[in-house]
Amino acid sequence: MTAQVKDRIAGIYADGWSRIVATMIRFTGGDWDLAEECAQDAFTKALQRWPESGVPDQPLAWLTTTARHRAIDRMRRASNEAAKLREVAAMDLEPPPYLSDGEIPDERLELMFTCCHPSLNLDAQVALTLRSLVGMSTAEIARAFLVPERTMGQRIFRAKQKVAHAGIPFRVPPGHLLPDRLPAVLHVVYLLFNEGYGDPQKARLCREAIRLARVVTKLMPDEPEAQGLLALMLLHDARRPARVDPAGDLVTLDEQDRTLWDQAQIAEGATICERALRQGRAGPFQLQAAIAACHATAPVAAQTDWPQIVGLYAHLARIAPSPIVELNRAVAIGMVSGPEAALRLVETIAESGQLNDYYLLHATRADLLRRAGRAEDAADHYRSALDLAPSEAERRFLRNRLRPH
Structure with missing residues (x-):
C-alpha cells in the first residue's frame, strides 16, 4: 500500500x-x-x-x-x-x-446526543463518544484513561446496554430540551481535550476533540457556545509546541517561545470567538475563549491585556461561578494590582476548603507569596503543591521552584 x-x-x-x-x-x-x-x-x-x-x-x-x-x-x-x-x-x-x-x-449529531444522554453517567458518555464517534478501539480508550482494557470494555458494554434497555432515543432532542442537553455534549468534548492536553502521549484526544467540535459547529451553526468551545480548544492547542522544553519540562506561559505558536490556528480561534460573541449570548466557553485569545494574540507577555482578562473573569464568575474561576481571576488581579491583592482573594478561596486537594491552588498561592517576597511561606505551599501534582513534569517544575536561585 x-x-x-x-x-x-x-x-x-x-x-x-x-x-x-x-x-x-x-x-x-x-x-x-x-x-x-x-x-x-x-x-x-x-x-x-x-x-x-x-x-x-x-x-x-x-x-x-x-x-x-x-x-x-x-x-x-x-x-x-x-x-x-x-x-x-x-x-x-x-x-x-x-x-x-x-x-x-x-446523523452524527443524533449519535452525539445519544452518547451524551443524561441517563448515562459521565464515564459512560466519554467511553461511548470515543468508541462510536471517534472510532478508538477499547484498548486505545483504556490506555488513554489508564484503566485495564477489561474494565473499559465492561464500561462500554454497560453503556450500550443502558441505551438499549432505557429506550434512549437515537435523535437530536426537541428544541425545548436542546439548551439543557447541548452543555453535556460540549462538556464531554472538552473533557476529551483536557485529558489529552497535559500529556503528549494522549495528543490524539485533543485532535479528536477539536474534530468533534467542528462537527457540532457545522451541524449546529446557530449555537455560539459550540463555537466558543471550538475557539477555546484551537487557541489552547496552538500553544502546545511551546508548553514543554526539549528536556520535557514545563514552560510557563510568560516564558514560552511565541514563535513556536501556531499563528494560523490562533487567527482561526480568535475569529470564531469574535463571531460567537457577536451573537450576544456569551456563555462560559465563549468567555474562556476570549481570555485565551487575549493571551494568544499578545505579541509578547508584557503586552497581555490583563485588565481585560480581569473583566472577562468577572463576567465568567457571574454566569458560571466556581472556585477555579475565582482562582484564575485572582491570578489576573495579581498581574494588574500586585500579588498582595491577589493573595487576599486566594486566601478566601483556601478558607472555603473547596480546593484543598487542587494542586494549582497551592502552586498559585506559593507563586504569589514568592512574588511578594515571602520566600519561606512560598516554599511551604510549593511543597503542598508538590504532594498533589498529577504528573512528573509538573512535579519537576515545582521542585525547581523550591531550589534556591
Whole structure:
C-alpha cells in the first residue's frame, strides 16, 4: 500500500467512521455492536481492495453500502426464530439505489446526543463518544484513561446496554430540551481535550476533540457556545509546541517561545470567538475563549491585556461561578494590582476548603507569596503543591521552584 493511499484511507476513517456508525445504528434498529462491527468490516474491506483498485470517487457511499450488505447478511443469518423471521421480513433489507457521498444522511449529531444522554453517567458518555464517534478501539480508550482494557470494555458494554434497555432515543432532542442537553455534549468534548492536553502521549484526544467540535459547529451553526468551545480548544492547542522544553519540562506561559505558536490556528480561534460573541449570548466557553485569545494574540507577555482578562473573569464568575474561576481571576488581579491583592482573594478561596486537594491552588498561592517576597511561606505551599501534582513534569517544575536561585 502506498503512503498516499494509506493517508487517504486514514483521513476517510477519521471523518467517516462516525457517519457510517450512525447510519448503521439507524439501519439495524439500534444494535450498536452490529453497527460498529459492520462499519469496521467495511473499512477492512477498503484496506484490502482500495490499494489495488484505487479509492472510489464516492468512498463514503462505498463504505456505507458495504456495511449495509454486511448487516443484511448478519441479520438474515441470525433470523432463526419465528419472531425474528417476521421482524426481518418486515424490514426493507435491500440497499437503496447507489447514493453519492453528499446524499448520505449525516446523523452524527443524533449519535452525539445519544452518547451524551443524561441517563448515562459521565464515564459512560466519554467511553461511548470515543468508541462510536471517534472510532478508538477499547484498548486505545483504556490506555488513554489508564484503566485495564477489561474494565473499559465492561464500561462500554454497560453503556450500550443502558441505551438499549432505557429506550434512549437515537435523535437530536426537541428544541425545548436542546439548551439543557447541548452543555453535556460540549462538556464531554472538552473533557476529551483536557485529558489529552497535559500529556503528549494522549495528543490524539485533543485532535479528536477539536474534530468533534467542528462537527457540532457545522451541524449546529446557530449555537455560539459550540463555537466558543471550538475557539477555546484551537487557541489552547496552538500553544502546545511551546508548553514543554526539549528536556520535557514545563514552560510557563510568560516564558514560552511565541514563535513556536501556531499563528494560523490562533487567527482561526480568535475569529470564531469574535463571531460567537457577536451573537450576544456569551456563555462560559465563549468567555474562556476570549481570555485565551487575549493571551494568544499578545505579541509578547508584557503586552497581555490583563485588565481585560480581569473583566472577562468577572463576567465568567457571574454566569458560571466556581472556585477555579475565582482562582484564575485572582491570578489576573495579581498581574494588574500586585500579588498582595491577589493573595487576599486566594486566601478566601483556601478558607472555603473547596480546593484543598487542587494542586494549582497551592502552586498559585506559593507563586504569589514568592512574588511578594515571602520566600519561606512560598516554599511551604510549593511543597503542598508538590504532594498533589498529577504528573512528573509538573512535579519537576515545582521542585525547581523550591531550589534556591
